[in-house]
Amino acid sequence: MMRTVPIRQPLADARGSVASVACLAEPRASASGLRTGRAVLLFLASMAGAGAATVAADSTRGERLFTSLSCVECHSVNGVGGNIGPDLGRRIDRNFTVASLASTMWNHAPTMWAAMRERDIRIADMDEQGAADLFAYFYSARFFDKPGDAGRGKRLFTERACALCHGLAESIKPGINPVGQWNALTDPIALTEAMWNHSPNMFTEFKLKKIPWPALSGQDLSDLLVYLRNLPSTRGTAGMFETAAGSNGEAIFQSKGCVRCHHSGSSLAPQIKGRTLTEIAAEMWDHAPKMKAQPAHFNPGEMRELLSYLWARQFFEDSGDAGHGKRVFAAKHCEACHGDSSTGAPKLTGSAFSGITMVSALWHHGPRMLEQMKSKGVRWPRFDRREMSDLIAYLNSPGRGK
Numbered sequence: 001m002m003r004t005v006p007i008r009q010p011l012a013d014a015r016g017s018v019a020s021v022a023c024l025a026e027p028r029a030s031a032s033g034l035r036t037g038r039a040v041l042l043f044l045a046s047m048a049g050a051g052a053a054t055v056a057a058d059s060t061r062g063e064r065l066f067t068s069l070s071c072v073e074c075h076s077v078n079g080v081g082g083n084i085g086p087d088l089g090r091r092i093d094r095n096f097t098v099a100s101l102a103s104t105m106w107n108h109a110p111t112m113w114a115a116m117r118e119r120d121i122r123i124a125d126m127d128e129q130g131a132a133d134l135f136a137y138f139y140s141a142r143f144f145d146k147p148g149d150a151g152r153g154k155r156l157f158t159e160r161a162c163a164l165c166h167g168l169a170e171s172i173k174p175g176i177n178p179v180g181q182w183n184a185l186t187d188p189i190a191l192t193e194a195m196w197n198h199s200p201n202m203f204t205e206f207k208l209k210k211i212p213w214p215a216l217s218g219q220d221l222s223d224l225l226v227y228l229r230n231l232p233s234t235r236g237t238a239g240m241f242e243t244a245a246g247s248n249g250e251a252i253f254q255s256k257g258c259v260r261c262h263h264s265g266s267s268l269a270p271q272i273k274g275r276t277l278t279e280i281a282a283e284m285w286d287h288a289p290k291m292k293a294q295p296a297h298f299n300p301g302e303m304r305e306l307l308s309y310l311w312a313r314q315f316f317e318d319s320g321d322a323g324h325g326k327r328v329f330a331a332k333h334c335e336a337c338h339g340d341s342s343t344g345a346p347k348l349t350g351s352a353f354s355g356i357t358m359v360s361a362l363w364h365h366g367p368r369m370l371e372q373m374k375s376k377g378v379r380w381p382r383f384d385r386r387e388m389s390d391l392i393a394y395l396n397s398p399g400r401g402k
């Protein structure tokens with residue numbers, strides 16, 4: 001049985017020009033003590049430009065919508081729910097983005113609506129907030145790190161040489177805090193920050209004793225944490241997995257000297273594509289010994305800013321090609337209605353299009369669009385993920401629609 005960890009409510013942080021943020025909560029015990037679900041709060045924004053509106057998406061609300069919009073009658077998420085449609089938890093992979101949700105929903109909508117009509121299920125309205133919340137729910141069902149294994153964590157504590165300097169309840173070396181006094185047990189990022197800051201101590205000691213660098217994977221970090229948080233001396237430590245706004249990330253990336261070896265945060269995106277935050281944290285740890293100079297010291301919270309920033313770059317920057325999107329817009333017949341005011345289709349202007357708006361527009365206007373398309377003999381469009389991103393980039397491109 002997995003042990004559930006009490007958890008503070010993740011706090012929304014809506015300051016500044018947020019690119020995207022997520023608060024990821026670890027296993028959360030409900031009042032009934034039965035649930036081991038995870039709450040996710042994502043801040044989604046189109047990366048299109050400054051001033052883009054940010055939507056705070058909450059997986060708990062999304063879970064409720066999944067029921068109130070009747071999705072649950074036909075779909076299950078990880079085994080719970082109906083089986084007329086596919087299990088959505090299983091379909092969603094780690095590269096799941098808002099644009100990919102939008103493209104699958106568009107592709108399947110006519111069949112889905114027919115199934116709904118057959119069963120007399122009303123297509124209830126879904127606004128942008130609803131679409132964002134649903135996304136957060138699907139995301140939480142799939143994207144999380146595997147839960148930690150305390151037994152493995154216990155072995156790692158010795159095998160990775162932590163036990164060489166740290167006691168559990170009592171200090172075993174003068175001046176070195178035992179685990180019971182650590183402040184860094186809230187989540188993997190805080191732990192990574194503390195470990196990173198003391199890497200110089202470790203270099204020296206390890207060199208002396210000829211111990212290899214104690215590399216850790218994301219799973220190792222989770223296992224270590226579950227073990228350390230549930231010792232007699234630490235039990236009750238609040239667990240919390242939160243990402244920061246990431247808005248200072250670029251500045252930290254500069255000031256910590258990452259730019260000495262990496263061009264920019266975005267340049268790392270392909271290398272860390274599809275990784276969870278914990279995995280990126282573990283990678284940071286693993287390459288501490290590769291830093292030629294002394295690794296920079298991180299003040300409290302800076303590691304979180306930096307990693308959130310890197311993670312958001314690779315995860316949400318789903319930048320499409322506006323030129324190709326223009327061709328998609330024509331080839332899928334969008335232009336035929338939306339470029340001709342006599343059809344009554346609104347001119348799609350503005351710069352706030354995202355996967356989220358495409359999902360809500362589909363749910364909101366789709367049935368009427370489908371009728372019009374049928375009467376004009378236009379086939380319902382299908383998109384792959386790339387085409388959806390390109391289309392969004394085109395709709396957002398400056399000067400279009402003027």
Ligand code: HEC
Pocket residue numbers: 066069070071072073074075084085086088091101104105107108109111112115116117119121134
């Ligand atoms: C009456 C049954 C029904 C309801 C209600 C329903 N769906 Fe579906 N859904 C389907 C069917 C059937 C398919 C597969 C359609 C196809 O194969 O083209 C589908 C496909 C999908 C897909 C694509 C899955 C994939 O990866 O292939 C998504 C995403 C989806 N639905 C989301 C939703 C959401 C969100 C809701 C609630 C707002 C919802 N559905 C409500 C029946 C339903």
Ligand code: HEC
Pocket residue numbers: 160161162163164165166175176177181182183184191194195197198201202205206214
């Ligand atoms: C060579 C000795 C040594 C080893 C090995 C070592 N540490 Fe430490 N650790 C220290 C020292 C010294 C400090 C405190 C001084 C500092 O922060 O630089 C410290 C501090 C910490 C802190 C911050 C504690 C606080 O008070 O909040 C954490 C967390 C930590 N270590 C985790 C680990 C983990 C996890 C491992 C195993 C991967 C490990 N350490 C291995 C020497 C070591």
Ligand code: HEC
Pocket residue numbers: 253256257258259260261262268271272280283284286287290291292293306310
């Ligand atoms: C002295 C050069 C150097 C500096 C400084 C440096 N890195 Fe790296 N980094 C590397 C190398 C080399 C790799 C290639 C992967 C490897 O072999 O570990 C890498 C890889 C990475 C990766 C991807 C890991 C992967 O699996 O490909 C991340 C993330 C990363 N670095 C982040 C950072 C951050 C954040 C900083 C600043 C705190 C930083 N790096 C500073 C040399 C550096």
Ligand code: HEC
Pocket residue numbers: 329332333334335336337338343344345346348357358361364365368369372373376378381
């Ligand atoms: C047959 C005509 C027709 C075609 C083809 C068509 N649409 Fe529409 N679209 C409409 C109509 C009509 C509305 C407004 C529906 C309503 O108000 O309920 C609409 C609404 C929308 C909206 C919501 C706009 C808003 O202001 O909220 C979006 C987004 C959209 N369409 C995108 C597309 C895309 C992308 C394509 C191509 C894949 C497309 N449409 C193809 C007729 C069409």
